[in-house]
Amino acid sequence: MEPLSHAFKERSIWALQDETLQVALNRAKDGFAVKRATAVDRLPEFEALRDRAVAIKDHTLENLDHYLERYADAVERSGGKVHWASSAEDARRIVVDICRASGARMITKGKSMVGEEVGVNGALEEAGFEVVETDLGEYIIQLAHEPPSHIIVPAVHKTRGQIAELFHQNHEKYGLTRKLAEVPEMVNEARQVLRGKYLAADVGITGANFLIAESGTSVIVTNEGNGDLTCSLPKVHIVTAGIEKVVPTVEDASTLLRLLGRSATGQDMTTYTTFTTGPKRPGDTDGPEEYHVVLIDNGRTTMLGDQFREMLRCIRCGACMNHCPVYGAIGGHAYGWVYPGPMGSVLTPLAVGLKEAGNLPNACTLNGHCAEVCPVRIPLPDLLRTLRHREYQLRLGLKPMRWGLAAWVWFTTHPRIYRLGTRVQARMLALLAGRKGRFRRMPLAGSWFRGGRDLPAPQGETFMAVWQRRQRGQG
Amino acid sequence: MNAPGAASGGADAGTRPRVGLFVTCLANIYRPNVGLAAVTLLEQAGCHVEVPMTQTCCGQPSYNNGDLDGAAKTARQTIEAFEDFDYVVAPSGSCGGMLRDFPRLFASEPGWQQRARAMTDKTYELISFLTDVRDVTSVDAAYPHRVTYHDSCHGLRALGIKEQPRRLLATVRGLELAELADSEICCGFGGTFCVKYPEISGRMVADKAAAINATEAGVLLGGDLGCLLNIAGRLGREGGRVRVYHVAEVLAGMADVPGLGDPRRPKGGA
Ligand code: SF4
Numbered sequence: 174m175e176p177l178s179h180a181f182k183e184r185s186i187w188a189l190q191d192e193t194l195q196v197a198l199n200r201a202k203d204g205f206a207v208k209r210a211t212a213v214d215r216l217p218e219f220e221a222l223r224d225r226a227v228a229i230k231d232h233t234l235e236n237l238d239h240y241l242e243r244y245a246d247a248v249e250r251s252g253g254k255v256h257w258a259s260s261a262e263d264a265r266r267i268v269v270d271i272c273r274a275s276g277a278r279m280i281t282k283g284k285s286m287v288g289e290e291v292g293v294n295g296a297l298e299e300a301g302f303e304v305v306e307t308d309l310g311e312y313i314i315q316l317a318h319e320p321p322s323h324i325i326v327p328a329v330h331k332t333r334g335q336i337a338e339l340f341h342q343n344h345e346k347y348g349l350t351r352k353l354a355e356v357p358e359m360v361n362e363a364r365q366v367l368r369g370k371y372l373a374a375d376v377g378i379t380g381a382n383f384l385i386a387e388s389g390t391s392v393i394v395t396n397e398g399n400g401d402l403t404c405s406l407p408k409v410h411i412v413t414a415g416i417e418k419v420v421p422t423v424e425d426a427s428t429l430l431r432l433l434g435r436s437a438t439g440q441d442m443t444t445y446t447t448f449t450t451g452p453k454r455p456g457d458t459d460g461p462e463e464y465h466v467v468l469i470d471n472g473r474t475t476m477l478g479d480q481f482r483e484m485l486r487c488i489r490c491g492a493c494m495n496h497c498p499v500y501g502a503i504g505g506h507a508y509g510w511v512y513p514g515p516m517g518s519v520l521t522p523l524a525v526g527l528k529e530a531g532n533l534p535n536a537c538t539l540n541g542h543c544a545e546v547c548p549v550r551i552p553l554p555d556l557l558r559t560l561r562h563r564e565y566q567l568r569l570g571l572k573p574m575r576w577g578l579a580a581w582v583w584f585t586t587h588p589r590i591y592r593l594g595t596r597v598q599a600r601m602l603a604l605l606a607g608r609k610g611r612f613r614r615m616p617l618a619g620s621w622f623r624g625g626r627d628l629p630a631p632q633g634e635t636f637m638a639v640w641q642r643r644q645r646g647q648g
Numbered sequence: 649m650n651a652p653g654a655a656s657g658g659a660d661a662g663t664r665p666r667v668g669l670f671v672t673c674l675a676n677i678y679r680p681n682v683g684l685a686a687v688t689l690l691e692q693a694g695c696h697v698e699v700p701m702t703q704t705c706c707g708q709p710s711y712n713n714g715d716l717d718g719a720a721k722t723a724r725q726t727i728e729a730f731e732d733f734d735y736v737v738a739p740s741g742s743c744g745g746m747l748r749d750f751p752r753l754f755a756s757e758p759g760w761q762q763r764a765r766a767m768t769d770k771t772y773e774l775i776s777f778l779t780d781v782r783d784v785t786s787v788d789a790a791y792p793h794r795v796t797y798h799d800s801c802h803g804l805r806a807l808g809i810k811e812q813p814r815r816l817l818a819t820v821r822g823l824e825l826a827e828l829a830d831s832e833i834c835c836g837f838g839g840t841f842c843v844k845y846p847e848i849s850g851r852m853v854a855d856k857a858a859a860i861n862a863t864e865a866g867v868l869l870g871g872d873l874g875c876l877l878n879i880a881g882r883l884g885r886e887g888g889r890v891r892v893y894h895v896a897e898v899l900a901g902m903a904d905v906p907g908l909g910d911p912r913r914p915k916g917g918a
Contacts, residue, residue: 186847498834502851536845538838538852539712540801558712565714574840578710582718585673585704586725592701595677611884611909620843624836624850626881629678629892629909636676636683640699 174292174320177509178521178530184507185536197332198504205495208439209546216435226432226549229425230486234477240386240419241468247389251451253464258291264469265296268378268411271465272302275409277375281367283393283403284308285380286324286489287415287469289511290524293378305370307399309363316343322505324512325437325491330504333359367399377403377461381414382433382488383426384466390450391466392426394433394443404449410461412449416468417485429488432548436490472524480559484519486549493543493553499536508533515543515553519560527564534560535570592637599631606630664696668733670726670771672743673705674873675894679908682873685900686739686774692900693782700729706738706746711753712839720753724760727767735781736771739896741803742872744773748806773803774896775871779812785819789901792822796865797895798856798879799831800872813871813895820898826863830855837878853882860890867907869895880908 177184188194213219233240245255256271258264264287272280280302282288294315297304306315310328314321316339321327328336333356340359341352347366353359379400381391391412393400404410420426434440453460476485494500494514505513510521510530518533534557543553564570585591606612612628615621621628667690675682683699690697703726710718727750730736738744748768754761778784797817803809817825836842836852843849856879860868868883868890870876880892891907906912 182845185845189847189851498836498852498855499845499848502848502855536841536848538801538834538836538841538849540834540838541805542801542832542834545805558714561712561714562716563714565716570714574713574844578713578715578718581705581709582715582721585707585722588702588704588725591704595673599677608912608914610906610911611881613885618843620846621881623846624842624853624878624882625885626850626853626878627884627909629877629880629884631678632680632905634680636671636680637699637701639680639684640687641701 174289174295174511176521176525176529178525178533179509181507181509181530181532181536184509185503188503188507193332193335194330194504197330198501200332201326201329202501205438205491209436209492209495210439212435212439212441215441216431219432219435222428222432223548223550225428226488227486229420229428230549233420233425234417234482234485237416237419237477240421241416244384244386244389244419245466245468247387248451248464248466249389251389251464252454253389253451253466256465256467258467258469258471261291261469261471264291264413264467264471265293267467268293268413269296269300271409271411271463272297272376273300275376275463277302277409279303279305279370279374280376280378281370281374281403281407282306282311283377283379283395283400284311284327285378285413286321286511287380288378288413289321290415291413291469291471293413305367305374307367307371307403308395309360309397309399312363312367313339316340320506320511322513323491323494324489324516330506371402371406374403374407376409376411377405377407378411378413379403381412381418383429384414384419385421385423385426386419387422388450390423390448392430393447393449394430394445395447396438396440396444398445400447401445404447405459405461408461409463409465410449410452412464412466414466414468416470416473417487433488433490436492436546436548476523481519481523481556483551484516484523484556486551487516488549489516490548492546492548496542496546498540498542499538515557516551519553519556522560527560527567527569531564531569534558534564592635596635596638599635600633602631603633664694665734667695667697667735667737668730669697669699670703670706670730670736670738670743670747671699672738672740672873674877675739678877679873679894681902681905682739682894682896685894685896685902686737688900688902689774689778689787689896690737692788693778693784695735695782698733702729706743707753708743708746708839711746711749716753720760723750723753723764726750727760727763731763731767734770735777736767737774737777738771739774739894740872740874741773741800741807741809742874744771745802745806747771773807773809773871775816775899776803776807776809776812779815784816787816787819787899787901789899790821791898791901791903793867794824794826794863794865795867795869795898796826796828796860796863797831798828798835798860798868798870798875800870800875801832801834803871804832809871813869816899817869817895823898826865828863829859831859835875835879837874839874842878849878850882853878857882857886861886865890867891867893869893869898871895876908884909
């Protein structure tokens with residue numbers, strides 16, 4: 174996907190003004206946070222579980238080459254085939270080639286964020302395949318020709334009315350002409366349409382929440398069961414996964430699973446957890462004839478070697494964005510690429526460059542709510558600050574900001590001048606504000622007021638001045 | 649002591665812990681009353697308070713905007729001014745948290761890192777210092793108002809400040825605390841964030857103001873002037889029904905001046 178992160182500012186302002194979007198965001202706002210809190214409160218060992226998860230992830234990342242090899246060996250032993258994709262182009266080419274070689278026409282897809290990351294859908298459509306998303310949310314945004322706005326609930330930005338309208342427009346060709354109003358009706362209608370697609374599909378593509386090294390198993394979680402049908406009905410199953418998804422054992426995967434559902438949606442466990450290992454074996458009643466895994470690097474090994482390694486612990490639960498007040502105000506599309514919210518603000522600049530996505534690490538108050546809820550304790554605010562440092566070193570930020578900072582450092586490292594300067598400032602502002610005690614506008618400070626707020630005036634004297642006088646008074 | 653400072657207290661200063669007050673830029677420029685309230689509370693808690701005159705800014709603007717060298721420069725000055733005190737106390741969770749982060753600025757300067765660590769080990773935010781270090785359990789103040797409280801993010805998450813101000817507020821005569829829904833959600837200040845992304849910041853503070861209005865409290869309290877300026881600015885724009893004070897002003901019985909952004913009383917008036 175072509176990044177639009179450079180336009181973050183404009184896009185965030187549109188988002189704030191988009192009333193329908195605001196309705197959808199407000200509806201979603203507290204839901205996830207409350208559900209997560211309830212689920213966490215019910216599990217006394219949640220904090221201990223987080224520590225174990227961090228240990229598992231760190232150990233695996235420390236020995237990533239080893240576990241990837243073990244995983245690949247196990248996949249091959251079970252009759253599957255492993256493909257290594259170092260870039261997004263590689264990944265797209267590999268997926269298209271597999272589909273071509275199998276003579277496919279119709280492809281069903283389960284939700285896959287890495288698929289979005291490397292642009293699998295676009296490549297397949299360009300190559301002439303019909304691609305159908307089977308996750309309800311993904312299906313909705315596919316109909317709307319939009320990217321996901323959330324990594325767990327990709328259509329969270331859509332209202333019920335918008336979805337009804339989309340279905341009405343797109344389902345007519347299947348003879349479904351009634352305009353729907355209730356959610357269960359819409360879910361049923363989507364199921365009805367998708368059922369035909371499952372049966373007609375030649376290839377099923379899924380992502381993976383975890384890859385288990387000891388057995389060559391891929392794990393996906395869904396709430397709709399669409400993943401099962403996507404992996405088992407078509408004659409070819411392709412798993413697309415980032416290389417950081419591997420964990421050593423099934424035990425490790427279950428530790429992480431216990432965190433994933435609770436952190437994401439507040440569920441103890443998602444409705445479906447699907448384990449797939451290799452193609453159909455002799456005697457199996459169903460399953461694909463071919464089983465492919467595309468292991469995607471796309472910048473991950475670079476992260477492994479620098480200050481951003483902790484980001485590779487991410488299990489894509491979405492808790493950070495569910496608790497992010499900036500995400501809550503503007504939604505996911507403003508971020509302009511695949512991953513929104515705090516985790517996206519770290520990943521996007523690393524993937525598409527700080528020049529394109531420099532706004533993202535800056536558009537954060539560093540309030541720390543994301544790190545507080547991240548199940549694998551990724552220090553997201555610290556990573557964002559590190560990106561700001563990198564931006565500063567590369568001289569990519571706004572020039573006036575740079576000058577302002579330099580002036581501030583000079584001012585504050587000259588205490589006498591600082592004392593005098595602040596004294597003048599406090600006095601002047603208090604005089605200018607007069608009786609009112611606050612400003613409604615002020616030249617050169619327009620940005621503050623664009624936030625729809627006044628600026629309180631100072632009391633008039635600096636503390637240092639008052640204190641010095643008081644000391645003299647005491648002799 | 650190697651910094652020119654000015655001391656408070658009398659002859660028995662020797663037996664009391666020496667506290668260096670890091671007053672913070674915002675209290676210095678905007679609200680000296682917060683600094684004075686901090687001194688009062690610290691003295692009531694048996695401390696001998698000094699205010700080094702070579703202190704300025706904690707360095708957070710540089711630190712959070714990627715200029716780590718600039719932040720280290722101001723940090724060295726702060727360490728030199730404060731390292732000889734028994735404690736360093738700031739009436740702000742945000743600046744206090746920044747002082748606590750100093751060792752990170754000196755990853756490649758072990759000497760300075762050690763000095764930074766020694767200083768940060770004895771650095772506290774004001775209210776948590778009173779309750780957690782000085783074992784203060786009550787204050788001698790009256791404030792007969794219905795108030796609500798915003799938990800500023802840095803104090804809350806970096807320093808674990810949540811119960812401490814509430815415990816002390818509960819001992820203020822006449823004060824009624826109405827808890828704020830979503831009191832742990834950021835107000836949208838975020839230092840330079842509020843001027844870099846004013847539209848987003850404005851939405852966040854409008855949400856905060858709505859939650860405050862819903863409590864029907866007449867006063868908002870908090871522990872960080874950055875957040876309070878932002879919130880007071882929004883409440884003022886909406887008509888200014890709610891007064892805004894730093895929690896230290898109320899705890900010290902010094903909230904008898906106009907609140908943040910309130911009209912000034914005419915001289916000689918009531
Ligand atoms: S960064 Fe943490 S909270 Fe955010 S999606 Fe990843 S694991 Fe979840």
